[in-house]
Amino acid sequence: xxxxxxxxxxxxxxxxxxxxSILASDEKTVVVSADKLYPAAEFLKTSEFAFDYLANLxxxxxxxxxxxxxxxxxxxxxxxxxxxxxxxxxxxPAVASVVPLWRGAELQEREVFDLMGIxxxxxxxxxxxxxxxxFPGHPLRRDxx
Amino acid sequence: MEVAGIPEVYSSRELxxxxxxxxxxxxxxxxxxxxxxxxxxxxxxxEKNILLTTVERMIHWGRHYSTWPVNFGLACxxxxxxxLAVSRFDISRFGMELLRASPRQADLMIVAGTVTWKMAPAVxxxxxQMPEPKWVLAMGVCAISGGTFRESYSVVPGVNCIxxxxxxxPGCPPRPEALMYGLMQIHDKIxxxxxxxxxxxxxxxxxxxx
Amino acid sequence: MEATETRxxxxxxxxxxxxxxxxxxxxxxxxxxxEVVVDVEPMFGYLHRGIExxxxxxxxxxxxxxxxxxxxxxxxTNNWGYVMAVEKLAGVPVPERAEYLRVIVGEMMRISSHLLxxxxxxxxxxxxxxxxxxxxxxxxxxxxxxxMLCGQRLTYNYMRVGGVSHDPPPEFWPAVKRFVREMxxxxxxxxxxxxxxxxxxxxxxxxxxxxxxxxxxASASGPFLRATGVDWDLRRDDTYSIYDRFKFDIPxxxxxxxxxxxxxxxxxxxxxxxxxxQALQQIPRGEFRARLPHLVRPPAGEVYGxxxxxxxELGFYLVSDNSIAPYRFHVRPSTMINxxxxxxxxxxxxxxxxxxxxxxxxxxxxxxxx
Numbered sequence: 085x086x087x088x089x090x091x092x093x094x095x096x097x098x099x100x101x102x103x104x105s106i107l108a109s110d111e112k113t114v115v116v117s118a119d120k121l122y123p124a125a126e127f128l129k130t131s132e133f134a135f136d137y138l139a140n141l142x143x144x145x146x147x148x149x150x151x152x153x154x155x156x157x158x159x160x161x162x163x164x165x166x167x168x169x170x171x172x173x174x175x176x177p178a179v180a181s182v183v184p185l186w187r188g189a190e191l192q193e194r195e196v197f198d199l200m201g202i203x204x205x206x207x208x209x210x211x212x213x214x215x216x217x218x219f220p221g222h223p224l225r226r227d228x229x
Numbered sequence: 230m231e232v233a234g235i236p237e238v239y240s241s242r243e244l245x246x247x248x249x250x251x252x253x254x255x256x257x258x259x260x261x262x263x264x265x266x267x268x269x270x271x272x273x274x275x276e277k278n279i280l281l282t283t284v285e286r287m288i289h290w291g292r293h294y295s296t297w298p299v300n301f302g303l304a305c306x307x308x309x310x311x312x313l314a315v316s317r318f319d320i321s322r323f324g325m326e327l328l329r330a331s332p333r334q335a336d337l338m339i340v341a342g343t344v345t346w347k348m349a350p351a352v353x354x355x356x357x358q359m360p361e362p363k364w365v366l367a368m369g370v371c372a373i374s375g376g377t378f379r380e381s382y383s384v385v386p387g388v389n390c391i392x393x394x395x396x397x398x399p400g401c402p403p404r405p406e407a408l409m410y411g412l413m414q415i416h417d418k419i420x421x422x423x424x425x426x427x428x429x430x431x432x433x434x435x436x437x438x439x
Numbered sequence: 440m441e442a443t444e445t446r447x448x449x450x451x452x453x454x455x456x457x458x459x460x461x462x463x464x465x466x467x468x469x470x471x472x473x474e475v476v477v478d479v480e481p482m483f484g485y486l487h488r489g490i491e492x493x494x495x496x497x498x499x500x501x502x503x504x505x506x507x508x509x510x511x512x513x514x515x516t517n518n519w520g521y522v523m524a525v526e527k528l529a530g531v532p533v534p535e536r537a538e539y540l541r542v543i544v545g546e547m548m549r550i551s552s553h554l555l556x557x558x559x560x561x562x563x564x565x566x567x568x569x570x571x572x573x574x575x576x577x578x579x580x581x582x583x584x585x586x587m588l589c590g591q592r593l594t595y596n597y598m599r600v601g602g603v604s605h606d607p608p609p610e611f612w613p614a615v616k617r618f619v620r621e622m623x624x625x626x627x628x629x630x631x632x633x634x635x636x637x638x639x640x641x642x643x644x645x646x647x648x649x650x651x652x653x654x655x656x657a658s659a660s661g662p663f664l665r666a667t668g669v670d671w672d673l674r675r676d677d678t679y680s681i682y683d684r685f686k687f688d689i690p691x692x693x694x695x696x697x698x699x700x701x702x703x704x705x706x707x708x709x710x711x712x713x714x715x716x717q718a719l720q721q722i723p724r725g726e727f728r729a730r731l732p733h734l735v736r737p738p739a740g741e742v743y744g745x746x747x748x749x750x751x752e753l754g755f756y757l758v759s760d761n762s763i764a765p766y767r768f769h770v771r772p773s774t775m776i777n778x779x780x781x782x783x784x785x786x787x788x789x790x791x792x793x794x795x796x797x798x799x800x801x802x803x804x805x806x807x808x809x
Binding site for chain 3: 085086136137138139140142144145153155159162166186187188189190191192199212213214215216223224228
């Protein structure tokens with residue numbers, strides 16, 4: 085059985101290593117600030133948490149901000165964590181890409197870019213994946229249509 | 230004559246009378262010899278019709294037993310199409326087991342599944358690449374009208390927006406039996422087609438006069 | 440005479456979206472040098488139907504038919520993954536009998552899906568259509584069983600939040616028992632025809648090798664991951680439903696090549712039969728669906744539910760705002776993420792191997808594009 089780590093405990097460890105990176109944390113999730121996402125993710129992968137497997141990457145639009153959600157799993161230790169980051173502003177939302185850490189993010193980040201319009205800095209091949217070039221708008225945003 | 234158990238409706242006398250009346254009617258009307266057919270039929274029409282419809286029907290008969298579909302699966306429905314092609318349902322009974330990978334060798338397109346706008350140019354091109362005469366069968370509600378995905382931003386609301394469709398087979402997905410019925414409809418359409426209907430063909434009688 | 444040096448120039452070939460061996464409308468832009476693959480770019484979206492957006496406008500129950508059409512070769516497990524996520528979100532208990540029914544149909548679905556995967560793989564090795572005839576023979580039996588359950592052959596819409604839609608009719612039980620008894624014999628038959636076939640071995644051994652580290656790093660899942668030697672199966676490692684009550688092994692490959700993927704699937708089918716046998720012995724009588732209000736209205740919150748679908752980890756990420764429709768509905772597409780490594784697997788191989796390697800990943804476009 086995969087153990088879901090308590091978010092507050094992980095958040096403590098992350099903020100000890102990377103000060104000022106935690107926006108919020110609760111039972112299940114850790115929310116890091118967008119500019120500190122990459123170091124926080126790197127810490128979670130390389131530290132004793134050993135999150136070697138990115139199970140899922142997705143995003144949600146809460147109108148005030150976009151949330152990018154990372155479901156991390158450690159196959160070695162069989163535990164999991166929900167990592168989130170928030171991006172404010174609807175014009176050109178951007179966050180660091182985690183492809184250098186987990187290759188599995190490659191196509192999922194492209195999908196988020198296509199359907200939600202969040203660009204990932206440092207992605208090797210960021211372009212539309214499901215829709216065609218020239219499609220107006222990003223359909224998964226709440227204000228689409 | 231009475232047969233035991235069966236109530237007598239007509240007596241043999243009544244039947245005999247009716248038969249006699251028929252003989253008498255014919256004897257009274259058939260007083261003059263009937264003119265030979267060339268005197269009362271338009272000779273040209275006869276020759277045109279008999280000759281052309283016969284050849285046409287023969288071609289159609291041969292054609293409908295060898296409609297080769299394009300091996301063209303878009304979504305879920307494609308697997309019911311493959312089910313139809315393998316042993317249990319077996320479309321080779323209708324001379325169609327050759328699912329052609331190339332549209333240039335096929336004359337029937339089974340649009341099996343949702344057509345998206347991204348796929349639409351490819352569908353159109355495949356249709357254009359097929360040689361005439363060709364038929365299209367829209368399989369499943371997605372191909373017919375967009376189905377459950379009709380209101381989506383990326384789905385074509387019916388493949389007939391892109392290419393002309395001959396037969397629609399509803400279902401999500403249609404069972405192989407339903408698809409088989411649709412194929413029978415295509416066959417009917419092929420055999421009952423009248424290609425000379427709108428043509429102004431020269432009268433054969435006229436040709437003889439020249 | 441002096442030999443002249445012959446050079447080849449790279450050229451680009453477009454494979455798909457209409458191609459007989461791309462399992463639907465998948466497209467690859469392949470650069471070749473002679474016959475050798477230099478670069479592969481997978482292109483998606485030819486079946487993008489916007490399911491995630493459509494789901495935001497439908498109630499939780501109305502979404503179940505949409506999930507059928509994701510991975511249309513494994514509709515039952517799609518249903519299952521989705522309703523499990525909703526149950527987790529809404530805190531709905533599921534009756535025992537429903538859990539057993541779900542396991543039985545889920546494992547039958549896995550057999551059916553693996554049958555097609557192996558059938559098409561051998562199809563792509565050049566044995567055109569004949570192996571598929573064998574695989575379809577058994578698949579039709581499974582479809583007949585599902586037909587008894589819910590009257591559909593492909594898109595079942597069988598699971599409901601809090602149970603399943605119907606209790607099986609009485610004639611279902613002898614039929615499923617007979618099927619489970621006969622299936623291992625059929626698997627032996629396939630193995631006799633394929634596994635030791637010299638051509639199959641030559642074409643699949645050491646072809647398209649994926650390393651353990653890359654598989655984990657690229658979030659591979661399902662038989663594709665296990666063939667590399669990673670012993671990870673959500674049924675055991677993140678036990679859901681009632682899988683902790685059954686004894687079954689998880690077949691693991693060693694090499695991560697095409698042959699290992701094939702063997703993993705064949706062995707998994709045998710384990711599925713074992714699980715169904717045990718479930719048939721243990722299944723209790725009782726309710727098949729929890730008594731729930733007509734409209735499911737989960738409390739505000741979010742959930743990520745995942746199950747081991749035939750093709751890998753199928754996840755559903757749901758965000759609820761305490762209304763009758765989800766605020767956000769996201770599907771983790773297992774096969775799309777498996778395709779991340781397509782380029783690494785195929786570079787340096789020939790065109791014919793590219794088709795085989797792609798076939799061994801076993802993709803379904805409905806799930807990739809959604």
